[in-house]
Amino acid sequence: MSLNIEILSKAANQARGLCMDAVQASQSGHLGLPLGCAEIGAVLFGHALKYNPDQPRWINRDIFVLSGGHGSMFLYAWLHMSGYDLPMSEIKRFRQLHSKTPGHPEFGDTPGLECTTGPLGQGVGNSVGISVATKMAAARFNTDEHKIFDQHVVCLCSDGDMQEGVASEACALAAHWGLDNLIFIYDSNAVTLDAAAKETQSEDTGKRMQAYGFDVQEIEGQDMQQFLDAFNVAKRRDNGKPQFIIAHTLIGKGIPEVEGTYKAHGEAGAKFVDAARKALGLPDEHYFVSKDVYDYFAQHKKKLLADYNRWEETYGRC
Ligand SMILES: Cc1ncc(C[n+]2csc(CCOP(=O)(O)OP(=O)(O)O)c2C)c(N)n1
Numbered sequence: 001m002s003l004n005i006e007i008l009s010k011a012a013n014q015a016r017g018l019c020m021d022a023v024q025a026s027q028s029g030h031l032g033l034p035l036g037c038a039e040i041g042a043v044l045f046g047h048a049l050k051y052n053p054d055q056p057r058w059i060n061r062d063i064f065v066l067s068g069g070h071g072s073m074f075l076y077a078w079l080h081m082s083g084y085d086l087p088m089s090e091i092k093r094f095r096q097l098h099s100k101t102p103g104h105p106e107f108g109d110t111p112g113l114e115c116t117t118g119p120l121g122q123g124v125g126n127s128v129g130i131s132v133a134t135k136m137a138a139a140r141f142n143t144d145e146h147k148i149f150d151q152h153v154v155c156l157c158s159d160g161d162m163q164e165g166v167a168s169e170a171c172a173l174a175a176h177w178g179l180d181n182l183i184f185i186y187d188s189n190a191v192t193l194d195a196a197a198k199e200t201q202s203e204d205t206g207k208r209m210q211a212y213g214f215d216v217q218e219i220e221g222q223d224m225q226q227f228l229d230a231f232n233v234a235k236r237r238d239n240g241k242p243q244f245i246i247a248h249t250l251i252g253k254g255i256p257e258v259e260g261t262y263k264a265h266g267e268a269g270a271k272f273v274d275a276a277r278k279a280l281g282l283p284d285e286h287y288f289v290s291k292d293v294y295d296y297f298a299q300h301k302k303k304l305l306a307d308y309n310r311w312e313e314t315y316g317r318c
Pocket of ligand 1: 120192
């Protein structure tokens with residue numbers, strides 16, 4: 001199936017809108033990552049990942065971990081659009097006590113959310129652990145006739161994640177154990193919390209990952225087709241090496257006053273949101289998702305459920 005770039009671009013901008021509205025309303029949160037990675041989110045949740053919104057814990061789902069947990073609105077927006085039990089009323093309660101959309105991703109609070117993250121590097125380490133678990137399940141339960149486990153573990157990580165020691169240790173182990181169902185997407189936006197990344201790092205992260213034993217690709221993260229092509233290569237390789245995709249993105253894309261700078265990282269861009277929403281073609285109505293975008297995701301869900309049902313048949317024959 002070819003990538004529907006037109007509708008997914010629209011979805012990406014509407015996801016940006018949800019993030020802007022939620023951060024503006026709560027006067028707290030992080031705009032940079034969700035805005036910069038909106039195209040990546042659209043391709044993952046609207047095309048490339050295998051999941052079942054009605055059965056978030058399906059044992060053969062692709063497992064997506066947002067390691068840069070501060071960018072939680074990324075996850076909430078895409079889980080909402082994908083048809084998980086995360087209604088718009090919960091997006092409107094972003095960062096409120098007892099909502100399904102707390103400030104950082106909390107395992108157990110939000111359907112479809114796989115892993116508590118926030119401490120940088122943590123999601124990278126957890127992804128390696130999850131990848132080991134899925135590999136062990138595949139080794140124990142798959143037979144020649146019945147392939148029950150063939151999922152991927154996909155982790156979106158940030159500059160700050162890759163700076164953490166725990167990420168280095170976990171990645172070295174992932175390559176040592178040949179976890180080739182593990183795909184990292186490195187949101188390489190060259191910006192960290194209160195400065196450009198070059199103020200605190202000058203390593204070649206791709207070469208470091210290669211030295212550990214990863215396959216490394218490098219792409220423009222806002223080019224949906226380029227990202228999908230790289231993602232498909234990573235998925236199909238099955239060569240005993242974990243995969244690392246360096247995706248160059250523009251932090252805070254869509255808010256010209258802050259994009260590409262450290263001011264895009266947190267909520268500082270919130271004061272420019274009204275003009276930014278207009279420039280993105282969003283209507284005055286806040287928390288807006290158009291009917292054609294919802295329809296697209298509803299159709300996509302039908303395809304995902306058909307895939308799930310085929311898997312269930314195989315599982316039932318075991
Ligand atoms: C271990 C750890 N130290 C510090 C922080 C505080 N913190 C939150 S986000 C961030 C840096 C974010 O930079 P980056 O990871 O590049 O994310 P981006 O700016 O691209 O959103 C820091 C230091 C944290 N969450 N975890």
